[in-house]
Every structure is written in structure tokens, then in C-alpha cells.
Amino acid sequence: MRLHELLLASVIGLAPLTAHGSDTQTRYRASYQHEAEGKYAEALADIDGLTPEQRRTYVYQLRRGWLLHLLARHWDSIEAYRAAIKLHPKAIEPRLGLMLPEMALLMWMDVLETGKAAVKLDPHNYLANSRMAWANYSLGRYKQAETLYRRILVAYPADVEMRVGLGWSLEKQGRYGAALVEFEAVLEFAPDNASAQAGRTASRPAR
Numbered sequence: 001m002r003l004h005e006l007l008l009a010s011v012i013g014l015a016p017l018t019a020h021g022s023d024t025q026t027r028y029r030a031s032y033q034h035e036a037e038g039k040y041a042e043a044l045a046d047i048d049g050l051t052p053e054q055r056r057t058y059v060y061q062l063r064r065g066w067l068l069h070l071l072a073r074h075w076d077s078i079e080a081y082r083a084a085i086k087l088h089p090k091a092i093e094p095r096l097g098l099m100l101p102e103m104a105l106l107m108w109m110d111v112l113e114t115g116k117a118a119v120k121l122d123p124h125n126y127l128a129n130s131r132m133a134w135a136n137y138s139l140g141r142y143k144q145a146e147t148l149y150r151r152i153l154v155a156y157p158a159d160v161e162m163r164v165g166l167g168w169s170l171e172k173q174g175r176y177g178a179a180l181v182e183f184e185a186v187l188e189f190a191p192d193n194a195s196a197q198a199g200r201t202a203s204r205p206a207r
Contacts, residue, residue, distance in 0.1 A: 024054055031063070040070045058087040058094075065097050074101035092121050092128075099131050111135040124155065133165055137172075145169040160190050167199045179203040 031046035044067040047060060054060060065080035078101045084094035095118040102110045112135050118128035133148035149166035156162060167182035180203040186196040 024050060028063075031067075035067070035070075040067055043067050044071065058084050058091070061087065062094055062097065065094065065101075069097070069100050069104070072104070074104045077101040090121060092118050092125065095121075096125070096127050099128070103131065103135070106138070108135040108139050126152065126156070130162060130165075133162075133169075137165065137169060140172075142169045142172040146173070158189070160186055160193060160196075164193065164195045164199065167196065167203070171199055171203050176203040176205070 027046045027050055031043045034040070034043035034046060044064065047063060047067075048055070050060060061080050061084035065077045065084060068074075068077035068080055078098060081094045081098035081101070085091065085098070088094070095114050098114050099111050099118075102114060112132055115128045115132035115135070118125055119132075122128070129148055129152050133145045133152065136142075136145040136148065146166060146169040149162050149169055152162045153159065153166065163182055163186050167179045167186070170176075170179035170182060180200060183196045183199040183203060186193055187200065190196065
């Protein structure tokens with residue numbers, strides 16, 4: 001979730017500067033600095049001090065959604081991300097952001113709905129697909145999770161988290177042999193991965 005932050009910083013950096021920068025630039029700069037220091041409430045207060053006009057912008061709503069999520073104010077975060085989507089209906093980043101508070105609130109069906117809207121715009125989006133895979137797994141929809149994990153691994157075959165997710169999706173379906181293959185593959189190059197180790201133990205036949 002740092003991508004949109006980097007993009008915003010780039011946009012701000014391209015704006016013409018006065019001797020001390022505009023009030024908008026000053027507030028965003030202070031907000032990023034406070035976030036880097038882990039002072040999320042201060043980072044939010046910085047941008048909440050913008051003018052009413054500036055608070056009606058896509059950038060403000062997007063960043064506000066992120067900071068509210070960091071503050072665990074998840075319902076407010078959802079509201080902010082939805083406001084950003086209304087301002088830019090074809091944007092992917094607010095939908096990816098929206099998935100975070102939905103996941104934090106264990107709103108798995110909402111995660112799937114938001115993810116589907118994101119992949120409609122970008123079918124191979126890594127974050128949307130991986131979060132939908134986890135949502136399906138959390139709902140006990142292990143076959144659907146398997147399908148998504150496999151889809152991601154086509155493009156990211158060395159992704160440890162996705163391969164472990166595939167292994168557990170197979171294990172939960174009772175396909176222990178196939179699951180063991182995936183866990184062993186992870187442990188070949190990530191031998192200390194605790195989840196893969198647990199999965200290997202769970203997938204081995206009882207003696």
C-alpha cells in the first residue's frame with residue numbers, strides 16, 4: 001500500500017514551489033513526515049487542516065482512507081476510500097485501499113466484491129487477486145482460493161506467500177500429496193518458513 005503514497009509524493013514534488021511551498025504542499029509534506037515517524041493521528045490532522053475545497057479532492061480522500069486504516073478507524077477508512085472511488089470511478093488504487101479495512105473487519109464478502117471490481121479494471125492485479133484468494137480461504141472456499149493462488153503463481157512462481165497459500169488450500173481440501181509438494185517446494189528455498197513447515201507436517205501421512 002505504499003504505491004499510491006509514492007505517486008502522490010511525486011505529484012506534489014512536481015508542483016511549482018514558492019520560498020516555503022504552498023500551504024497544501026506544507027501540509028502534505030508534514031503529513032508524510034509524521035507518518036514516517038509513526039505519528040498517524042498527527043499525519044491525519046495535517047491534511048484535515050486543508051481548506052474545504054482541498055478536502056473534496058481525490059488525493060485527500062485517498063490519503064485520508066490510508067491514514068484512518070493505520071489508526072484502526074476502519075469504518076471511517078471505508079467511507080474515505082468510497083469517496084475517492086466516487087471521484088475517480090475507474091481508479092484501481094482506492095479499491096485496493098478499500099480492501100484493507102474490509103479485511104481488518106473480516107468483511108470477506110465485501111473484500112471479494114471490491115476485489116472483483118478491481119480486477120475488472122486490471123485482471124492481473126497482484127494485490128486484488130491475492131487478497132481475494134485469502135478472502136476465499138477465510139470463508140472456507142478452498143477450491144476458489146486454490147484457483148486464485150495458481151493464477152498468481154503463473155506470473156510470480158517464486159512468491160513464497162502465494163505458494164504457501166496454495167499449499168494450505170490444497171491441504172484443507174484433503175489433497176495432502178499435492179499440498180506436500182507445494183510446501184516442500186517452498187522449504188527448498190525458504191527453509192525457515194514457519195507456515196510451510198507446519199503445512200508439511202500437516203500434509204504428511206500419519207504413521
